[in-house]
Amino acid sequence: MAVPPGSSRLHYRTRSETRRRIPGISESELSDVSAPPVHRVRIDIDESLLDPDALKVVRRLVRFGFEAYLVGGGVRDLLLGCRPKDFDVATAARPEQVRRLFRNSHIIGRRFRLVHVVFGVGKVIEVATFRRCPETEDTRAETEAMLIRSDNAYGQAHEDALRRDLTINALLYDVQKHEVLDFVGGMPDIHQRVIRTIGDPRTRFLEDPVRMLRAIKFSARLNLGMVPELYDAMVLVRETLTVVAKPRLLEEILKLLRSGASHRAFWLLWETGLLHVFLPEVAVLLDDASENVDGCERFWRMLTQVDHRTAQRGAPFDDMTLLTILLLEPIVEALEGQRDRLSAAMEVARPIFQRLAVPRRMADGVCRVAADLYAPRPRKSKRIAKTELYKAALDVHAIAQASRESEP
Numbered sequence: 073m074a075v076p077p078g079s080s081r082l083h084y085r086t087r088s089e090t091r092r093r094i095p096g097i098s099e100s101e102l103s104d105v106s107a108p109p110v111h112r113v114r115i116d117i118d119e120s121l122l123d124p125d126a127l128k129v130v131r132r133l134v135r136f137g138f139e140a141y142l143v144g145g146g147v148r149d150l151l152l153g154c155r156p157k158d159f160d161v162a163t164a165a166r167p168e169q170v171r172r173l174f175r176n177s178h179i180i181g182r183r184f185r186l187v188h189v190v191f192g193v194g195k196v197i198e199v200a201t202f203r204r205c206p207e208t209e210d211t212r213a214e215t216e217a218m219l220i221r222s223d224n225a226y227g228q229a230h231e232d233a234l235r236r237d238l239t240i241n242a243l244l245y246d247v248q249k250h251e252v253l254d255f256v257g258g259m260p261d262i263h264q265r266v267i268r269t270i271g272d273p274r275t276r277f278l279e280d281p282v283r284m285l286r287a288i289k290f291s292a293r294l295n296l297g298m299v300p301e302l303y304d305a306m307v308l309v310r311e312t313l314t315v316v317a318k319p320r321l322l323e324e325i326l327k328l329l330r331s332g333a334s335h336r337a338f339w340l341l342w343e344t345g346l347l348h349v350f351l352p353e354v355a356v357l358l359d360d361a362s363e364n365v366d367g368c369e370r371f372w373r374m375l376t377q378v379d380h381r382t383a384q385r386g387a388p389f390d391d392m393t394l395l396t397i398l399l400l401e402p403i404v405e406a407l408e409g410q411r412d413r414l415s416a417a418m419e420v421a422r423p424i425f426q427r428l429a430v431p432r433r434m435a436d437g438v439c440r441v442a443a444d445l446y447a448p449r450p451r452k453s454k455r456i457a458k459t460e461l462y463k464a465a466l467d468v469h470a471i472a473q474a475s476r477e478s479e480p
Contacts, residue, residue: 110230111254115245117150122247125191126159129199130247132173138165139202139229141244141253148240151252151262152294161199162232162244170199204231230255237276237283238290239268266297273305281312284346285324292328292337306344313349318429321350325428329398330388335375338398353402353424367401373475374400381471393467396438399424400468403442413443441465445472 119127126142133140146159163170167179170187177189177199187199204227227235229244236242239258246253256270267287269276277284284306291298298306313321328337341347348355354371361368374397382388399421406420407413417439425435441464 111257111259112246112249113252113254113259114250115151115252116250117245121150121155123156123159123197125189125195126161126197127247129161129174129189129197130163133161133163133165133170133199134248136173138163138169140165141229141246143232143244144241147243147245147252148262149294150245151243151259152240152265154294159197161197162202162229163199164202164228165199166201166226170201202227202229202232203235204228205235229253234270236270237280237286239270240290240296242270265295266299267291267302268299269302269305273302274309277305277309278312281309281316282320282324284310284313284344285328288337288340288344288346289324289328289331292333292340293331295333295336303344306346310344310346310349313346318427322428322430325350325398326391326394329378329394330382332379332382332388334378334394335372338375339372350427351398351424353420354398357401357405364405367405369479370475371401373478374471377471377474377478381474389467390464392434392437392441392461392464393471395430395434396441396464396468397471399438400442400445400472403439404445407443414439417443437461437464441468445469 122142123146126146130140130142140161140163142159143162144160146156149156165173167185167187170189171177171179174187174189176191177187179185179187184203185201189197189199191197204225233242233244233253233255236256239256239261241258242254242256243258243262244253245251252259257268261268267290269283269287287298287302287306290296328334328341331337338347342355342358347358357364357371358368378389378394378397388394403417403420407416410416418435421435421439421442424430430438441461444465445468
C-alpha cells in the first residue's frame with residue numbers, strides 16, 4: 073500500500089496487519105464487536121493540542137485489534153475551542169488485557185476497575201473499558217430506588233456513550249480516522265453551546281442527583297446555556313440532593329468553587345433552588361437581599377474576586393480558603409456583639425459542617441479564620457499568623473479587602 077509522504081505507516085495498516093498476537097491473550101479475547109450506525113463528523117484537529125501519550129495508548133490498543141477512542145472532557149473542550157487539561161481513553165479491551173499491553177500500567181478500583189498507564193513522574197492516562205447502563209429491571213420509579221447503585225457491566229462503545237450524563241460529554245474521538253463519533257446528538261449541542269442530558273433529564277437526575285451540580289459546573293465554567301427541560305427538571309427534583317453521600321456533595325461544592333466560575337455557578341444554584349437544599353444559611357442571606365444589601369453584595373463580590381484571582385494564579389485556592397469565603401457572611405453575621413467570637417462561629421457553622429461532613433481540621437480552620445477576620449482588635453489577628461492557618465487567613469483577607477475596594 074502506498075503511503076503519502078510524511079505520513080506514518082501506522083495509519084494505513086489494514087486490520088489483518090495490525091491484529092498482532094499478545095502473549096497470554098487468546099485470539100477469542102480480542103474485541104471484534106462492530107458499533108451500530110452512528111453520526112460521524114470529520115474534524116481536523118491540530119495534533120499539537122492532543123496529548124502525545126494518550127495518542128500512544130489509543131494507537132497501541134487499536135494496533136492490537138481493540139476498539140479505542142479519546143473520550144470525555146478532553147474531546148468536549150477541543151470542540152468548544154478550549155485547551156484540554158487531560159484526556160481519557162475508552163476501549164473494548166478488558167482491564168487485564170490493557171494491563172498486558174502496557175508494562176507501565178496498573179489496575180485500580182474495586183467496584184469498577186480502571187487502568188492507569190503511567191508516563192514519567194506523576195502523569196497518568198486513564199483507560200476505562202466500555203460500560204453500559206444498569207438493566208431496566210434493576211431500577212424502580214421511586215426516587216431513592218432509581219439511584220444507580222452499580223454500573224459496572226461491560227458494554228460496547230454506543231452503550232458507554234449512552235450511560236453518560238450530558239450529550240457534550242459523550243463524544244468519542246477516533247484518532248485514526250480523525251472523526252468524532254456521536255451517538256447522542258452531542259455535536260449539535262456543541263454548536264449551539266447548550267447543556268442537555270442524554271434522555272429524560274428528570275430520570276437522569278433521579279438516577280444520580282449529583283448530575284445537577286455537574287450540569288451547573290459545565291454551564292458556568294464553559295459559559296453554556298441550559299435547555300429549558302433540563303432547567304425545569306433541576307428545579308423539580310432538587311430535593312433529591314439530600315440523598316447524596318455527604319463527602320461527595322462537599323467535593324462537588326468545592327469543585328464549583330475551584331472552577332474559576334464560582335460566581336455564575338452559585339448564582340445558578342441559588343436561582344434554581346439547589347442552594348436552599350444543602351446551604352440554606354447562605355440561600356436565606358441571598359433571598360433577603362433587600363434587608364441585607366451589604367452582606368449579599370459582599371458575597372457576590374468575593375466570589376468574583378475568587379474567580380479573578382484563580383485566573384491570575386492559574387490554580388485554585390486551597391479548600392479551606394474557598395470554604396471560608398463561601399460561609400463567611402452567615403458566620404460573620406452571627407458574630408455581631410459576641411465576646412467569644414470563635415465559639416459563636418463554631419455554633420452557627422456546626423449544622424453546615426455536619427450536613428456536608430466537613431473534616432474536623434478544615435471546619436476548625438474555617439471558624440478560626442472567619443472569627444479573626446473582622447475582629448474588633450487587630451492584635452488578635454497576629455495570633456493566627458503564627459499558626460498553620462496563616463496562608464488561608466492571608467488569602468481570605470486579601471479577597472475580602474479586594475471586594476471592599478471594588479464597591480461601586
